[in-house]
Amino acid sequence: MQLDIFADSRDVMLRNDVLSALQRYDARETQQTLRRLSDEYPDDDSIPQLAVLAGALDLRSIVAFSKHQFAAEARGALVEKITPAALRMWGEHAGSRWLLPLWRELAQRASSLPFRADSIDTHAAALWLQAGGWSAARDAVLPIESWRRIPAPLAWMGEASYRLDALEQTWPLLAELAWLAPDRCARLVERMGDKPLDSLLKKFYANFEGAGDITDIAWFPAWVLIEKPALARLLIAAQPSTQTSPERAMRLLLELLSLERQGRHYEVLDYRKKLQGLHASLYSSYMSTR
Template sequence: MQLDIFADSRDVMLRNDVLDALQRRDAVSARQAWQRLAGEFPDDDTLAGLATLIDVLDSDVTTPFVDHPALAAACGRLNDEVEPAARRLLGDAPGRAWMASCWRTVAQQAAALPFRAEVSDLHAAPLWLRAGDWGEAGRAVERIESWRRIPAPLTWMAEVWHRAGGVESALPLLTELAWLSPGRLADLLYRLGDASIDTLRRKFDANFEGAGQTADLAWFPAWVLIEKPGLAPLLRDAQPSRQTAPERATRLLLQILSLERQGNQHELVERRKALRDLHAGLYAAYMKTR
């Protein structure tokens, strides 16, 4: 068999030795393999990235962070240096998988840091999410007082419920998040990549008579009830929020759907009028289906 000079060249073999050890998370073997590669090929353009990944394996993984700036520094390094190197050298999907253990370590180190609204994303919960551990992420959120009334932890828990139980499980929290923080909902829907929600979102964006801004997503749950009235039992589980107009419209539509089944025409007329007063475009969309 003829030797493939590209696949079997010395530098490729030495580089693969480092990568194999990294995949096993064997820091000692990875360092030794890296030294062989650096000794024979000092100009290899992967040396710096490989050294970054090896350093992560070698770093102290037991000491809790003393404050939020320390956590910010660690997260910044993982985001800016380590993850790009892992995805470039190991491949995109394998690199992301390799990073899960790194995020798990940082989440453990951040476990004792309290939630601070001014640095809301510096908390163990979103780190557990990046590690793919939905159970630990949920437990971290539950330790935050009144988490269901605060945009950041509500976002994290909505993701936990979706990852663990699917869209039906998460729909009440997604509804509350729409009312509380449409911007965070937009970011979360992008991360989730849920085909069923994305289909509704595209139709909402195309047809809803709003300002054409992210803030329009506050009306998304109400619009969904018009498009998919069968979801009403799930949306009823959404807890009261700030009683904004989009929330009131959702509650009105839940009442309207119930009154339609009961055939209560007098109260139905009153609720429809109230919906029209809240949002004429939403009311028009509702009437098109009747």
């Protein structure tokens, strides 16, 4: 029996028609093409995923959220239903790109919602970061009172700063986040995917004798001054935080580097004793370079 190429590829053609309409974000045409596919090939495996994506276009809106609950519900649908469907139909790269306008709309609709510690995922800054809107994310953080003392907005600002200005301008924010919320700092570094930073952190974990858990990263800003003294000009801009031992250690090392440059040896000895009292492993790393 001769193969009828057109007949055997019609399901592919109809499926591609739906995908094409989706890629143009044309809700009406998406529903029409999806209906044709469903009528002719009701058992097609792609129909459930395509129906989810078609529904996402139907629900697009520019109306501002009046409550955090509504924003949370919309975000939940995007994360739990729409995103898996998009990634399945187009793959990681193309699927993520298709989702960006939907994330932007959520961010715009959430722009008037105030920051709430029990609903951080619905804040516009978090949504803008998902949408790749780095400048908008930074602008959304600035109105939050004392944002530099709250882990979530500090992490948002750190990521926005990195995307906009690269690692150099982000060091002070990373230091503050490491002291304030080590676990969140570790997740941010992983998201950033900066190879030089990852290499430094890997060397830190290999050489630093600490608790052996995620809290060790709080000592990283101090340790990195030993490994890269030139970073002192950047880390000196880190604002005072909670005055924990890791923060005091970094301040001590900043003073030590300055005193060494000035040749003030007696004062250097005094500061070295203070550093030794804060953390033996950090002091050992420092002395190994002297």
